[in-house]
Amino acid sequence: MKNRSIYRLRAAQITLSVFAGATLVSCTAGPPPADTVITNAFVYTVDADQPDAEAVAVRDGEIVFVGSASGAKSFIDSETEVVDANGRMVMPGLIDAHVHPSGGGAGLNSCSLDYAQLTVEETLEVVQGCLDSGTGIIGEGDSRWLMVKYWDLQGLKPTGTVMTKSDLDQLDAVGTAVVLTATDGHNHVVNSKALELAGVDKNTPDPETGRIERDADGEPTGYFSDAGKVVTMHAPEKSTEEQTSDLKAGLRALNEVGVTAIYGNAGGLEQYNILQDEGSLTTRVSAAPTVTAEQLRASDLSELIEYLDEQKDLYDDGNVHVNTVGEILVDGVMEFPAFTAANLDPYLEDVNGAWQPTTNTGPTYFEGESLNDLVIALDAAGWNSHFHTVGDRAVRQVIDAVEAAREVNGETGTSFSTSHNQLVDPSDIPRFVDLGVTASFSPQWAQRDAYTVDNLANYIGPERANRLYPFGQLYEAGVNVSTGSDWPVDELSPWRMVEQAVTRTGAVGFDGHPGVLAEDQTVTLEQSIEMITKNAAKQIGMWDEIGSISVGKRADMLILDQNLFEIPAGEIHATNPTHVYFDGVDVL
DSSP: HHHHHHHHHHHHHHHHHHHHHHHHEEEEEEEEOOOOEESOOOOEETTTOOOSSSEEEEETTTEEEEEEEHHHHGGOOOEEEEOOOTTOEEEOOEEEEEEEEEHHHHHHHHOOTTTOOHHHHHHHHHHHHHHHHHTTTTTTTGGGEEEEEEEOOOOBBBBTTOOHHHHHHTTOOTTEEEEEETTTTTTTEEEEHHHHHTTOOOTTTOOOOEEEEETTOOEEEEEEEEEHHHHHTTTTTOOOOHHHHHHHHHHHHHTTTTTTEEEEEOOOOHHHHHHTTOOOOEEEEOOOOOHHHHHHSSOOHHHHHHHHHHHHHOOOOOTTTTTEEEESOOOOOSSSTOOOOOSSSSSEEEEETEEEEEEEEOOOOOOHHHHHHHHHHHTTTOOOEEEEESSSHHHHHHHHHHHHHHHOOOOSSSOEEEOSSSOOOOGGGGHEEEOOOOEOOGGGGGGSIIIIIIIIIIHHHHHHHHHHHHHHHHHTOOEEEEEEEOOTOOOOHHHHHHHHHHSSSSSTTTOSSOOOOGGGOOOOOHHHHTTTTHHHHHTTTOTTTTTOOOOOOBBBBEEESSSGSOGGGGGGGGGOEEEETTTTTTTT
C-alpha cells in the first residue's frame, strides 16, 4: 500500500511537471524580432566554430543569429526586412589594413593618369588636357599648381625611361607649377615653375629621408626620390571642406567595392569626425595621426607622445579609433630607378653584360638606435606602431626594434605591423611569430610585370627575385598575415588582391609577363579571405567586433554576385558586392 501511494505521488508529480512544462512552452515568447534577416544564402562566416550557414539575423546593428534558414524564421515578424539571397554568397565586410583614403579621394577629384603605362609623349598629352580644362588646378595667379595623380612611373614606356623637368617644361603650362606623383607615393617629377615656386635650386640640401636628383652641374633635374615634399609643401593647402570632400569620395569608393573597415594612413582625423558627426561615416576606421619625419626622429620623444595623446583625446570617438602611429617610413622602394629599399645584400648593375654587385644596399631612414628608441617610447606610451618596410634590412630593423621594446617594456598590450615586406630574410620569419608582429601585404603586386621583372629582377638577382612578397611562407609559419591595398599607390581592387594571393599571376587582360611569381608563395582561397577579414581585424584591434559573421559582432557583411568557391580563381577579380551592410544597414 505504501509503495502504491509512492507510485501515485510520483505519477502525479510527473503529470504536473509535464503539464507545467507544456504551459511554459506555450507561454514563452520567441526571441525578439530582427531588423533584417538574410536567408537562403551560402554564408561563409570566417568563424572556425561555425564555418558556414544559411541565414543571418541582425538587430540594432548586431548579429543575433547565424544558422539555418528554418532557425532564422523565429526572428522574423511583420516589421523585419527579409532579404532572399537566392543562394548567393554572404561573407564579412572587407578590411583594408593599409590604405590612404584621403589620397585616393583626392585622386578621384584631380587630374589623373589613371595608372596607365604610357610614353612620355602620351603622358604629356593627358597632362596638357588637364591644363587646358583646368581640371585639378589649385591656387590662383602666379601661384597655380597642377597636382597630377596616379602616374605609373615604373610603367613608363619604353622600359628604363626617366622623366625630368625638361619633359614637363614642354607643356603649355602658362606659368603653372606641374607635379606628377608616382603611384608608389615615393617619387615625383616637377617642372621648372614648381622648382621656382618652391625655391629649390642647386643649393637646396637633400632632405633627411630622400634624394633630389641632380645633373652634372648640381642643378635639380626635377626628379625627386622620397624628397618630393620639399616642393609639394609649397602648394596651396586645401580647405577643410575640400579635404572632407576628398575623404568622403575615398571612403565611398571603398564601400562600393565591399570595404567596411580600414587602417587609414596620412591623417584626416578632423575629416573623419566631421563625417561621423554628419552621419555619413560608413566605415570603421583605425586612423593614424599625421606625424612628421622630424617628430619621429627627435632626440626627445616626449613632445611626440604628448602630441599623439592630444590627437587621441580630440578625435578618438565612435567608429574612429586613434591608437596607431604610422606608416613609419623605414625605407623607400626597391625598383629602378629609385633603389631606396633597404636590403641586406647590395643591388646589382649590368657590367659589360654581367650583373655584378654594387656598393648600394639602399638607405634606411633611421640610423643607429633611433628606431629602437622610437618604438620603445611609443610602446611604453600605449601606442601601436605600423611600419613601411620594403627591403629585408628594413624588415629586420623593425623586428629588432620590436624585440628591444619587449625587452624593455614587457608585454604592454600594444601591437606592431609591417607593411609591404617585399623581401623578408627567411631567418626573420620565426621572429614575426615569436614577437606577434603582423605582416601586411598588397598581394596584387605579386605578379610578373614591369615592376618585378623589367625594373627589379636583374637588379636583385634570381635568388631574391624568387622569394618576393613571401606571404605564403609567412602564413604557413603562423604569422598573422593581413591585406592592404595601399590605394592610391595602386588601383582600388580588393577582389584582385584576393585573387592574386591565390594565383600570383595578373588578372585577366593583364599586360605583363606570363607565368607565376614565386609559385610556392601562394595561399589558399580560404587563407586569402582570412587575410582581408579576420587577420586584418586582428591587426587593427577590432577582432572582437568585426572580421567574421558571428553572434555578438557588428553586422558588417557583403552579399556577392558570385560564389568565390564555385568559380575559377582567375575570375575572382570580377566579383562585385550587390549589398554592403555596415552596422546592418545596406550602404551600397
